Amino acid sequence: MAPRIMICGDIVWAHNEVKELFDGLAEVVRMDSPDRADFLANLESGGRYEGTIAIYRHNSSADRIGIFDREIIEALALSVKWIAHNGAGYDQIDVIACKEKGITVSNTPGAVDDATATTGLYLMISAFRQFARAERNLRAGAWKSGLSSSLTHDLTGKTLAILGLGGIGLRLAELARAFPMRIIYHSRRRNEHAPEWAEYFPVEKLDEFLGATDVLSVHVPLRKDTEGFVGEEMIRKLKKGAIIVNTARGKVIDEAAMIRALEDGHLGAIGLDVYPDEPAVNPRLLEFPQATLLPHMGTETQDSQRKMEVRALTNIKDYLTVGKGKDVVPELQAKL
The missing domain is CATH 3.40.50.720 (NAD(P)-binding Rossmann-like Domain)
Structure with a gap:
Protein backbone atom coordinates (compact mmCIF):
# COMPACT_ATOMS: atom_id res chain seq x y z
CA MET A 1 0.00 0.00 0.00
CA VAL A 112 9.69 34.02 -0.95
CA ASP A 113 12.81 36.20 -0.98
CA ASP A 114 12.29 38.17 -4.20
CA ALA A 115 8.57 38.85 -3.80
CA THR A 116 8.80 39.87 -0.15
CA ALA A 117 11.93 41.96 -0.65
CA THR A 118 10.37 43.90 -3.52
CA THR A 119 7.31 44.48 -1.35
CA GLY A 120 9.61 45.92 1.32
CA LEU A 121 11.34 48.05 -1.30
CA TYR A 122 8.01 49.47 -2.47
CA LEU A 123 6.93 50.25 1.09
CA MET A 124 10.26 51.98 1.76
CA ILE A 125 10.15 54.08 -1.41
CA SER A 126 6.51 55.02 -0.84
CA ALA A 127 7.22 56.00 2.77
CA PHE A 128 10.20 58.17 1.81
CA ARG A 129 8.39 59.80 -1.12
CA GLN A 130 4.78 59.69 0.15
CA PHE A 131 3.66 58.05 -3.08
CA ALA A 132 0.70 56.17 -1.55
CA ARG A 133 -0.67 59.43 -0.15
CA ALA A 134 -0.13 61.14 -3.51
CA GLU A 135 -2.03 58.41 -5.35
CA ARG A 136 -4.94 58.67 -2.92
CA ASN A 137 -5.00 62.43 -3.58
CA LEU A 138 -5.02 61.97 -7.34
CA ARG A 139 -7.85 59.45 -7.23
CA ALA A 140 -9.84 61.80 -5.01
CA GLY A 141 -9.25 64.74 -7.35
CA ALA A 142 -7.16 66.55 -4.74
CA TRP A 143 -3.93 66.66 -6.80
CA LYS A 144 -1.08 67.71 -4.44
CA SER A 145 -3.23 68.93 -1.58
CA GLY A 146 -1.35 68.47 1.70
CA LEU A 147 1.76 67.26 -0.08
CA SER A 148 5.05 69.09 0.13
CA SER A 149 8.68 68.36 -0.68
CA SER A 150 9.37 69.07 3.00
CA LEU A 151 7.67 65.74 3.76
CA THR A 152 9.70 63.64 1.32
CA HIS A 153 13.27 62.46 0.91
CA ASP A 154 15.53 60.79 -1.63
CA LEU A 155 16.77 57.32 -0.73
CA THR A 156 20.32 58.00 -1.91
CA GLY A 157 22.70 58.16 1.02
CA LYS A 158 20.12 57.17 3.61
CA THR A 159 20.72 54.32 6.06
CA LEU A 160 18.65 51.17 5.77
CA ALA A 161 18.75 49.19 9.02
CA ILE A 162 17.68 45.57 8.59
CA LEU A 163 16.47 43.79 11.70
CA GLY A 164 17.07 40.12 10.98
CA LEU A 165 19.28 39.50 7.96
CA GLY A 166 17.91 36.26 6.56
CA GLY A 167 17.17 35.56 2.91
CA ILE A 168 14.51 38.27 2.56
CA GLY A 169 16.53 40.90 4.40
CA LEU A 170 19.62 40.11 2.36
CA ARG A 171 17.70 40.40 -0.92
CA LEU A 172 16.28 43.76 0.19
CA ALA A 173 19.80 44.89 1.08
CA GLU A 174 20.98 44.01 -2.44
CA LEU A 175 18.12 45.97 -4.01
CA ALA A 176 18.54 49.02 -1.77
CA ARG A 177 22.30 49.09 -2.29
CA ALA A 178 21.65 50.21 -5.89
CA PHE A 179 20.42 53.67 -4.85
CA PRO A 180 22.97 53.58 -3.10
CA MET A 181 22.02 53.35 0.57
CA ARG A 182 24.17 52.52 3.57
CA ILE A 183 23.17 49.04 4.73
CA ILE A 184 23.45 48.03 8.38
CA TYR A 185 21.96 45.02 10.09
CA HIS A 186 21.37 43.42 13.47
CA SER A 187 20.76 39.70 13.92
CA ARG A 188 21.42 37.21 16.69
CA ARG A 189 24.66 36.44 14.89
CA ARG A 190 26.63 37.70 11.91
CA ASN A 191 25.35 36.40 8.56
CA GLU A 192 28.24 34.59 6.89
CA HIS A 193 26.65 35.22 3.49
CA ALA A 194 26.40 38.98 3.97
CA PRO A 195 28.52 41.11 1.59
CA GLU A 196 31.29 43.23 3.02
CA TRP A 197 29.30 46.44 2.52
CA ALA A 198 26.56 45.24 4.92
CA GLU A 199 27.71 46.41 8.37
CA TYR A 200 26.94 44.10 11.28
CA PHE A 201 25.89 45.52 14.66
CA PRO A 202 25.90 42.96 17.50
CA VAL A 203 23.56 43.32 20.48
CA GLU A 204 26.05 45.42 22.44
CA LYS A 205 25.88 48.01 19.65
CA LEU A 206 22.11 47.91 19.22
CA ASP A 207 21.63 51.49 20.45
CA GLU A 208 24.18 52.73 17.90
CA PHE A 209 22.39 50.72 15.22
CA LEU A 210 19.03 52.28 16.02
CA GLY A 211 20.43 55.79 16.30
CA ALA A 212 21.88 55.61 12.79
CA THR A 213 18.62 54.40 11.22
CA ASP A 214 16.66 56.29 8.56
CA VAL A 215 14.45 53.29 7.81
CA LEU A 216 14.10 50.15 9.94
CA SER A 217 13.00 47.12 7.94
CA VAL A 218 11.73 44.32 10.17
CA HIS A 219 12.45 40.68 9.25
CA VAL A 220 12.08 38.94 12.61
CA PRO A 221 10.16 35.63 12.72
CA LEU A 222 7.19 35.54 15.06
CA ARG A 223 7.66 33.40 18.17
CA LYS A 224 6.54 33.85 21.75
CA ASP A 225 9.85 35.55 22.57
CA THR A 226 9.60 37.99 19.62
CA GLU A 227 6.06 39.31 20.20
CA GLY A 228 6.41 43.06 20.66
CA PHE A 229 10.17 42.82 20.01
CA VAL A 230 10.12 46.22 18.32
CA GLY A 231 8.69 48.02 21.31
CA GLU A 232 8.56 51.46 22.88
CA GLU A 233 12.20 51.51 23.92
CA MET A 234 13.52 50.41 20.54
CA ILE A 235 11.27 52.78 18.60
CA ARG A 236 12.28 55.77 20.74
CA LYS A 237 15.95 55.04 20.08
CA LEU A 238 15.42 55.43 16.35
CA LYS A 239 16.48 58.69 14.76
CA LYS A 240 13.65 61.27 14.91
CA GLY A 241 11.68 61.10 11.66
CA ALA A 242 12.74 57.52 10.93
CA ILE A 243 10.54 55.12 8.98
CA ILE A 244 9.47 51.61 9.96
CA VAL A 245 8.75 48.99 7.29
CA ASN A 246 7.32 45.61 8.26
CA THR A 247 6.93 42.63 5.93
CA ALA A 248 7.47 39.99 8.66
CA ARG A 249 4.57 39.56 11.11
CA GLY A 250 2.41 42.24 12.70
CA LYS A 251 2.85 41.06 16.28
CA VAL A 252 6.63 41.51 16.14
CA ILE A 253 5.97 45.26 16.54
CA ASP A 254 4.22 46.81 19.54
CA GLU A 255 1.48 48.46 17.47
CA ALA A 256 0.36 50.84 20.22
CA ALA A 257 3.93 52.11 20.70
CA MET A 258 4.30 52.60 16.94
CA ILE A 259 1.06 54.58 16.78
CA ARG A 260 2.16 56.81 19.68
CA ALA A 261 5.41 57.54 17.85
CA LEU A 262 3.46 58.49 14.72
CA GLU A 263 1.15 60.73 16.73
CA ASP A 264 3.95 62.75 18.33
CA GLY A 265 6.11 62.88 15.20
CA HIS A 266 8.95 60.69 16.39
CA LEU A 267 8.29 58.41 13.42
CA GLY A 268 8.10 60.12 10.05
CA ALA A 269 6.19 57.38 8.23
CA ILE A 270 5.46 53.66 8.16
CA GLY A 271 5.07 51.00 5.48
CA LEU A 272 3.18 47.89 6.57
CA ASP A 273 2.24 44.67 4.83
CA VAL A 274 1.35 42.76 8.00
CA TYR A 275 -0.83 43.37 11.06
CA PRO A 276 -1.36 41.75 14.47
CA ASP A 277 -4.91 40.50 13.87
CA GLU A 278 -5.22 39.96 10.13
CA PRO A 279 -7.39 40.50 8.23
CA ALA A 280 -8.50 43.16 10.73
CA VAL A 281 -6.51 46.39 10.55
CA ASN A 282 -6.40 48.85 13.43
CA PRO A 283 -8.53 51.81 12.19
CA ARG A 284 -6.08 54.20 13.85
CA LEU A 285 -3.53 53.31 11.18
CA LEU A 286 -5.92 54.55 8.49
CA GLU A 287 -5.86 58.02 10.05
CA PHE A 288 -2.18 58.62 9.23
CA PRO A 289 -1.71 59.99 5.70
CA GLN A 290 1.99 59.12 5.86
CA ALA A 291 1.21 55.41 6.23
CA THR A 292 1.55 53.07 3.25
CA LEU A 293 -0.59 50.01 3.96
CA LEU A 294 -0.87 46.76 1.99
CA PRO A 295 -3.08 43.72 2.70
CA HIS A 296 -0.29 41.13 3.21
CA MET A 297 0.83 41.12 -0.43
CA GLY A 298 4.41 40.04 0.25
CA THR A 299 4.37 36.72 -1.59
CA GLU A 300 1.40 37.32 -3.88
CA THR A 301 3.04 36.68 -7.24
Whole structure:
Protein backbone atom coordinates (compact mmCIF):
# COMPACT_ATOMS: atom_id res chain seq x y z
CA MET A 1 0.00 0.00 0.00
CA ALA A 2 1.41 3.39 -1.02
CA PRO A 3 2.06 5.93 1.74
CA ARG A 4 -0.57 8.66 1.99
CA ILE A 5 0.12 12.38 1.93
CA MET A 6 -2.51 14.98 2.67
CA ILE A 7 -2.93 18.24 0.76
CA CYS A 8 -4.27 20.60 3.41
CA GLY A 9 -5.12 23.89 1.74
CA ASP A 10 -4.62 25.35 -1.71
CA ILE A 11 -2.55 24.07 -4.61
CA VAL A 12 -3.00 26.75 -7.27
CA TRP A 13 0.00 26.56 -9.59
CA ALA A 14 1.72 23.22 -9.05
CA HIS A 15 -0.96 20.69 -10.07
CA ASN A 16 1.31 19.11 -12.68
CA GLU A 17 4.16 18.99 -10.18
CA VAL A 18 1.96 17.09 -7.71
CA LYS A 19 1.51 14.37 -10.32
CA GLU A 20 5.18 14.38 -11.31
CA LEU A 21 6.41 14.24 -7.71
CA PHE A 22 4.06 11.60 -6.33
CA ASP A 23 2.78 9.37 -9.16
CA GLY A 24 3.77 5.85 -8.19
CA LEU A 25 5.27 7.10 -4.93
CA ALA A 26 2.34 8.08 -2.74
CA GLU A 27 -1.43 8.33 -2.59
CA VAL A 28 -2.50 11.97 -2.51
CA VAL A 29 -5.52 12.73 -0.29
CA ARG A 30 -7.22 16.12 -0.29
CA MET A 31 -8.33 17.65 3.00
CA ASP A 32 -12.00 18.30 2.24
CA SER A 33 -13.35 18.88 5.75
CA PRO A 34 -15.77 21.80 6.01
CA ASP A 35 -14.78 22.56 9.61
CA ARG A 36 -12.41 21.63 12.45
CA ALA A 37 -14.75 19.11 14.04
CA ASP A 38 -15.00 17.10 10.82
CA PHE A 39 -11.24 17.29 10.32
CA LEU A 40 -10.49 16.03 13.83
CA ALA A 41 -13.05 13.24 13.53
CA ASN A 42 -11.54 11.98 10.28
CA LEU A 43 -8.02 11.87 11.70
CA GLU A 44 -9.15 8.93 13.85
CA SER A 45 -8.91 5.30 12.86
CA GLY A 46 -11.30 4.59 10.01
CA GLY A 47 -11.50 8.26 9.00
CA ARG A 48 -10.81 9.68 5.56
CA TYR A 49 -7.28 10.73 6.54
CA GLU A 50 -6.20 7.52 8.24
CA GLY A 51 -2.69 6.40 7.31
CA THR A 52 -1.38 9.85 6.41
CA ILE A 53 2.36 10.12 6.95
CA ALA A 54 3.04 13.63 5.63
CA ILE A 55 0.97 16.79 5.28
CA TYR A 56 1.31 19.71 2.88
CA ARG A 57 -0.12 22.73 4.69
CA HIS A 58 -1.19 26.10 3.26
CA ASN A 59 -2.50 28.92 5.44
CA SER A 60 -5.75 28.90 3.46
CA SER A 61 -6.74 25.74 5.33
CA ALA A 62 -7.13 27.84 8.48
CA ASP A 63 -10.32 29.32 7.02
CA ARG A 64 -11.99 25.94 7.62
CA ILE A 65 -10.07 24.11 10.32
CA GLY A 66 -8.07 26.82 12.07
CA ILE A 67 -4.35 26.86 12.72
CA PHE A 68 -2.27 23.77 13.47
CA ASP A 69 -2.32 24.35 17.21
CA ARG A 70 -1.65 21.82 19.94
CA GLU A 71 -5.17 20.36 19.66
CA ILE A 72 -4.67 19.45 16.02
CA ILE A 73 -1.09 18.26 16.45
CA GLU A 74 -2.05 15.95 19.32
CA ALA A 75 -4.96 14.60 17.28
CA LEU A 76 -2.76 13.65 14.32
CA ALA A 77 -2.16 9.94 13.95
CA LEU A 78 1.20 8.56 15.05
CA SER A 79 1.84 7.79 11.38
CA VAL A 80 2.27 11.52 10.61
CA LYS A 81 5.98 12.35 10.59
CA TRP A 82 6.30 15.43 8.38
CA ILE A 83 4.40 18.71 7.95
CA ALA A 84 5.55 20.70 4.93
CA HIS A 85 4.32 24.25 5.43
CA ASN A 86 3.92 26.50 2.40
CA GLY A 87 5.43 29.78 3.56
CA ALA A 88 8.51 31.24 5.20
CA GLY A 89 6.64 32.17 8.37
CA TYR A 90 5.27 29.17 10.25
CA ASP A 91 3.69 30.77 13.32
CA GLN A 92 0.39 29.01 12.49
CA ILE A 93 1.96 25.68 13.49
CA ASP A 94 2.75 24.72 17.09
CA VAL A 95 6.28 23.47 16.41
CA ILE A 96 6.87 22.65 20.08
CA ALA A 97 3.91 20.27 20.06
CA CYS A 98 5.28 18.81 16.82
CA LYS A 99 8.68 18.27 18.40
CA GLU A 100 7.13 16.51 21.38
CA LYS A 101 5.27 14.17 19.01
CA GLY A 102 8.24 13.48 16.74
CA ILE A 103 6.86 15.40 13.76
CA THR A 104 9.29 17.41 11.62
CA VAL A 105 8.14 20.76 10.20
CA SER A 106 9.62 22.36 7.10
CA ASN A 107 8.93 25.74 5.53
CA THR A 108 9.87 27.45 2.24
CA PRO A 109 12.73 29.91 2.82
CA GLY A 110 14.30 31.31 -0.31
CA ALA A 111 11.17 30.83 -2.41
CA VAL A 112 9.69 34.02 -0.95
CA ASP A 113 12.81 36.20 -0.98
CA ASP A 114 12.29 38.17 -4.20
CA ALA A 115 8.57 38.85 -3.80
CA THR A 116 8.80 39.87 -0.15
CA ALA A 117 11.93 41.96 -0.65
CA THR A 118 10.37 43.90 -3.52
CA THR A 119 7.31 44.48 -1.35
CA GLY A 120 9.61 45.92 1.32
CA LEU A 121 11.34 48.05 -1.30
CA TYR A 122 8.01 49.47 -2.47
CA LEU A 123 6.93 50.25 1.09
CA MET A 124 10.26 51.98 1.76
CA ILE A 125 10.15 54.08 -1.41
CA SER A 126 6.51 55.02 -0.84
CA ALA A 127 7.22 56.00 2.77
CA PHE A 128 10.20 58.17 1.81
CA ARG A 129 8.39 59.80 -1.12
CA GLN A 130 4.78 59.69 0.15
CA PHE A 131 3.66 58.05 -3.08
CA ALA A 132 0.70 56.17 -1.55
CA ARG A 133 -0.67 59.43 -0.15
CA ALA A 134 -0.13 61.14 -3.51
CA GLU A 135 -2.03 58.41 -5.35
CA ARG A 136 -4.94 58.67 -2.92
CA ASN A 137 -5.00 62.43 -3.58
CA LEU A 138 -5.02 61.97 -7.34
CA ARG A 139 -7.85 59.45 -7.23
CA ALA A 140 -9.84 61.80 -5.01
CA GLY A 141 -9.25 64.74 -7.35
CA ALA A 142 -7.16 66.55 -4.74
CA TRP A 143 -3.93 66.66 -6.80
CA LYS A 144 -1.08 67.71 -4.44
CA SER A 145 -3.23 68.93 -1.58
CA GLY A 146 -1.35 68.47 1.70
CA LEU A 147 1.76 67.26 -0.08
CA SER A 148 5.05 69.09 0.13
CA SER A 149 8.68 68.36 -0.68
CA SER A 150 9.37 69.07 3.00
CA LEU A 151 7.67 65.74 3.76
CA THR A 152 9.70 63.64 1.32
CA HIS A 153 13.27 62.46 0.91
CA ASP A 154 15.53 60.79 -1.63
CA LEU A 155 16.77 57.32 -0.73
CA THR A 156 20.32 58.00 -1.91
CA GLY A 157 22.70 58.16 1.02
CA LYS A 158 20.12 57.17 3.61
CA THR A 159 20.72 54.32 6.06
CA LEU A 160 18.65 51.17 5.77
CA ALA A 161 18.75 49.19 9.02
CA ILE A 162 17.68 45.57 8.59
CA LEU A 163 16.47 43.79 11.70
CA GLY A 164 17.07 40.12 10.98
CA LEU A 165 19.28 39.50 7.96
CA GLY A 166 17.91 36.26 6.56
CA GLY A 167 17.17 35.56 2.91
CA ILE A 168 14.51 38.27 2.56
CA GLY A 169 16.53 40.90 4.40
CA LEU A 170 19.62 40.11 2.36
CA ARG A 171 17.70 40.40 -0.92
CA LEU A 172 16.28 43.76 0.19
CA ALA A 173 19.80 44.89 1.08
CA GLU A 174 20.98 44.01 -2.44
CA LEU A 175 18.12 45.97 -4.01
CA ALA A 176 18.54 49.02 -1.77
CA ARG A 177 22.30 49.09 -2.29
CA ALA A 178 21.65 50.21 -5.89
CA PHE A 179 20.42 53.67 -4.85
CA PRO A 180 22.97 53.58 -3.10
CA MET A 181 22.02 53.35 0.57
CA ARG A 182 24.17 52.52 3.57
CA ILE A 183 23.17 49.04 4.73
CA ILE A 184 23.45 48.03 8.38
CA TYR A 185 21.96 45.02 10.09
CA HIS A 186 21.37 43.42 13.47
CA SER A 187 20.76 39.70 13.92
CA ARG A 188 21.42 37.21 16.69
CA ARG A 189 24.66 36.44 14.89
CA ARG A 190 26.63 37.70 11.91
CA ASN A 191 25.35 36.40 8.56
CA GLU A 192 28.24 34.59 6.89
CA HIS A 193 26.65 35.22 3.49
CA ALA A 194 26.40 38.98 3.97
CA PRO A 195 28.52 41.11 1.59
CA GLU A 196 31.29 43.23 3.02
CA TRP A 197 29.30 46.44 2.52
CA ALA A 198 26.56 45.24 4.92
CA GLU A 199 27.71 46.41 8.37
CA TYR A 200 26.94 44.10 11.28
CA PHE A 201 25.89 45.52 14.66
CA PRO A 202 25.90 42.96 17.50
CA VAL A 203 23.56 43.32 20.48
CA GLU A 204 26.05 45.42 22.44
CA LYS A 205 25.88 48.01 19.65
CA LEU A 206 22.11 47.91 19.22
CA ASP A 207 21.63 51.49 20.45
CA GLU A 208 24.18 52.73 17.90
CA PHE A 209 22.39 50.72 15.22
CA LEU A 210 19.03 52.28 16.02
CA GLY A 211 20.43 55.79 16.30
CA ALA A 212 21.88 55.61 12.79
CA THR A 213 18.62 54.40 11.22
CA ASP A 214 16.66 56.29 8.56
CA VAL A 215 14.45 53.29 7.81
CA LEU A 216 14.10 50.15 9.94
CA SER A 217 13.00 47.12 7.94
CA VAL A 218 11.73 44.32 10.17
CA HIS A 219 12.45 40.68 9.25
CA VAL A 220 12.08 38.94 12.61
CA PRO A 221 10.16 35.63 12.72
CA LEU A 222 7.19 35.54 15.06
CA ARG A 223 7.66 33.40 18.17
CA LYS A 224 6.54 33.85 21.75
CA ASP A 225 9.85 35.55 22.57
CA THR A 226 9.60 37.99 19.62
CA GLU A 227 6.06 39.31 20.20
CA GLY A 228 6.41 43.06 20.66
CA PHE A 229 10.17 42.82 20.01
CA VAL A 230 10.12 46.22 18.32
CA GLY A 231 8.69 48.02 21.31
CA GLU A 232 8.56 51.46 22.88
CA GLU A 233 12.20 51.51 23.92
CA MET A 234 13.52 50.41 20.54
CA ILE A 235 11.27 52.78 18.60
CA ARG A 236 12.28 55.77 20.74
CA LYS A 237 15.95 55.04 20.08
CA LEU A 238 15.42 55.43 16.35
CA LYS A 239 16.48 58.69 14.76
CA LYS A 240 13.65 61.27 14.91
CA GLY A 241 11.68 61.10 11.66
CA ALA A 242 12.74 57.52 10.93
CA ILE A 243 10.54 55.12 8.98
CA ILE A 244 9.47 51.61 9.96
CA VAL A 245 8.75 48.99 7.29
CA ASN A 246 7.32 45.61 8.26
CA THR A 247 6.93 42.63 5.93
CA ALA A 248 7.47 39.99 8.66
CA ARG A 249 4.57 39.56 11.11
CA GLY A 250 2.41 42.24 12.70
CA LYS A 251 2.85 41.06 16.28
CA VAL A 252 6.63 41.51 16.14
CA ILE A 253 5.97 45.26 16.54
CA ASP A 254 4.22 46.81 19.54
CA GLU A 255 1.48 48.46 17.47
CA ALA A 256 0.36 50.84 20.22
CA ALA A 257 3.93 52.11 20.70
CA MET A 258 4.30 52.60 16.94
CA ILE A 259 1.06 54.58 16.78
CA ARG A 260 2.16 56.81 19.68
CA ALA A 261 5.41 57.54 17.85
CA LEU A 262 3.46 58.49 14.72
CA GLU A 263 1.15 60.73 16.73
CA ASP A 264 3.95 62.75 18.33
CA GLY A 265 6.11 62.88 15.20
CA HIS A 266 8.95 60.69 16.39
CA LEU A 267 8.29 58.41 13.42
CA GLY A 268 8.10 60.12 10.05
CA ALA A 269 6.19 57.38 8.23
CA ILE A 270 5.46 53.66 8.16
CA GLY A 271 5.07 51.00 5.48
CA LEU A 272 3.18 47.89 6.57
CA ASP A 273 2.24 44.67 4.83
CA VAL A 274 1.35 42.76 8.00
CA TYR A 275 -0.83 43.37 11.06
CA PRO A 276 -1.36 41.75 14.47
CA ASP A 277 -4.91 40.50 13.87
CA GLU A 278 -5.22 39.96 10.13
CA PRO A 279 -7.39 40.50 8.23
CA ALA A 280 -8.50 43.16 10.73
CA VAL A 281 -6.51 46.39 10.55
CA ASN A 282 -6.40 48.85 13.43
CA PRO A 283 -8.53 51.81 12.19
CA ARG A 284 -6.08 54.20 13.85
CA LEU A 285 -3.53 53.31 11.18
CA LEU A 286 -5.92 54.55 8.49
CA GLU A 287 -5.86 58.02 10.05
CA PHE A 288 -2.18 58.62 9.23
CA PRO A 289 -1.71 59.99 5.70
CA GLN A 290 1.99 59.12 5.86
CA ALA A 291 1.21 55.41 6.23
CA THR A 292 1.55 53.07 3.25
CA LEU A 293 -0.59 50.01 3.96
CA LEU A 294 -0.87 46.76 1.99
CA PRO A 295 -3.08 43.72 2.70
CA HIS A 296 -0.29 41.13 3.21
CA MET A 297 0.83 41.12 -0.43
CA GLY A 298 4.41 40.04 0.25
CA THR A 299 4.37 36.72 -1.59
CA GLU A 300 1.40 37.32 -3.88
CA THR A 301 3.04 36.68 -7.24
CA GLN A 302 2.54 33.75 -9.57
CA ASP A 303 6.28 33.11 -9.59
CA SER A 304 6.72 32.98 -5.83
CA GLN A 305 3.51 31.04 -5.21
CA ARG A 306 4.61 28.33 -7.64
CA LYS A 307 8.09 28.18 -6.11
CA MET A 308 6.61 27.90 -2.63
CA GLU A 309 4.22 25.12 -3.58
CA VAL A 310 6.91 23.12 -5.35
CA ARG A 311 9.44 23.62 -2.56
CA ALA A 312 7.01 22.47 0.13
CA LEU A 313 5.96 19.43 -1.90
CA THR A 314 9.59 18.58 -2.71
CA ASN A 315 10.35 18.46 1.01
CA ILE A 316 7.72 15.74 1.34
CA LYS A 317 9.09 13.81 -1.65
CA ASP A 318 12.60 14.00 -0.17
CA TYR A 319 11.26 12.66 3.13
CA LEU A 320 9.55 9.77 1.35
CA THR A 321 12.55 8.90 -0.81
CA VAL A 322 15.62 9.64 1.31
CA GLY A 323 14.22 9.85 4.83
CA LYS A 324 14.44 13.59 5.36
CA GLY A 325 13.56 16.79 3.59
CA LYS A 326 15.29 20.14 3.50
CA ASP A 327 14.18 23.44 5.05
CA VAL A 328 13.55 22.08 8.54
CA VAL A 329 12.53 24.97 10.80
CA PRO A 330 15.28 26.12 13.21
CA GLU A 331 13.50 24.94 16.37
CA LEU A 332 13.65 21.36 15.12
CA GLN A 333 17.02 21.21 13.39
CA ALA A 334 18.93 20.05 16.44
CA LYS A 335 17.16 16.70 16.49
CA LEU A 336 18.12 15.75 12.92
